[in-house]
Amino acid sequence: MALRFYNTLSQQVEEFAPARDNTVRMYSCGPTVYDYAHIGNFRTFAFLDILRRWLRASGFGLDHVMNITDVDDKIIRNAVAQHKSLSDYTAVYTQAFLDDCRTLRLEPPEHLVPATRHVDDMVAAIEKLSSGGHTYTSEGSVYFRIASFPGYGKLSHNDFSGIRAGARVDMDEYDKADARDFALWKAPKEGEPAWPASIGPGRPGWHIECSVMAIRYLGATLDIHAGGVDLIFPHHENEIAQSESLTGQPFARFWLHAEFLMVEGQKMSKSLGNYYTLRDLLAKGTAPEAIRYLLVSVPYRKALNFTMEGLKSAATAIDRLRNFKLRLETDKLPEGLNQPLAGRTAAAAHQFRGGMDDDLNTAEALAAVFEYVREANIALDAGEFRAANAPAALDLLAQFDAVFDVLKPSVQGAALTDEQIEARVAERTAAKKARDFARADQIRQTLLDQGVILEDTKSGVRWKRK
């Protein structure tokens, strides 16, 4: 079955392929760098990472643009309060975002672009919109007139036909002709930073950066535009209005949106004390892989309940996979090929791909892997797992890990070298042979304290780092 995604625009699952030359042109909304990103943000970014990796695994090339919003009201407010320049202020959180992404093994997009790098392009776009009759100016700010765009509401499936400019009563309060109109360019208030421009000094509104940068790097029509559900309205709706008014072309063919994340069954909020940044979780000693696993194990279109129990569960599940991989690599396997098992391996790989192809159904894909692991472990225990079965099994794990990327442990601080560990293991084996179990156990415990786990198996001692 071919790759297919749920498209917010059509509200249907549709078969996906890029429009031209096998390269997927995609855009996703990045962070606003006014603070550390929280775990809810990373649910969406982790989804984007899975999306990227699966598109590549499906044989497509990638051209992905993500913006970094480094100018907006909150940033200005905070920077002014701290007597810092915008760029000094945002540099800290931009770097923090990059570090966090690396920790969670999120691939960088092909283009990661700060909005402030394209202010000139935004001004040019606003001028073009103005000459097309899509804007008006009020007290130095430029607004987009949604009445000039007939398709407004097609993404969020809202019907705005009943809302007419004449019905407005609070015009003096909003300075807008219609409450739904939005700012393209904001005139500066006293003490606020501003860019000089033909349309008057000011700064870009939030929505214009995405339209301008997407079109500039990827062309008029994107294959995929993705983000969190809360961006559907008004942000993405406004992007469509701007972009399509600008180019006359459909802005994006597929719109994908990740659902919300909750913490311990409640919405995340600072007042409830369940508002976590990645740093908060790492400080509690959580492995980054467990966080990554938990974030992507629930299919992206389903709300995710992020819990401490879930984090533990994720870590244990990863261990199960790692242990299986270690067994494949270290057990002495009898020669030959177990034909039925080889069939099962192929079937598991097929089911894995089928799950991912089905709108990134990660739960289904994971089930395929785990079911296979159990069957393979049984065969391993029974001595029926043959040497020639191992490559396909390892390949299945590689396919899994190319997307989920959780098998390799994050490196912890200084540890014993392999040689030191081997020497201690040999010492313990000698003690065991002499039936000095107290000494053997003491060595095992010492190694455990240093993060090395020993396991006695039929084919000798196996060790692994915690």
Add this chain to the structure above:
RNA sequence: GGCGCGGUAGCCAAGUGGUAAGGCAAGGGUCUGCAAAACCCUUAUUCGUCGGUUCGAUUCCGACCCGCGCCUCCA
């Protein structure tokens, strides 16, 4: 009120018009000098509630209840 998503075992969660994947947790067992790892068994006659269609519905239709999101720039 409008738009959208969802309610499946203790927790997370897949799924189909034909009789409930997978992970974690819990209890029991096998293996082991003891562990660890692994495996086996047990844990939903039942899929929010009530009706309807059907030979048969968790899966289709209707109503209702509950949770969540968006509808003032929040992933």
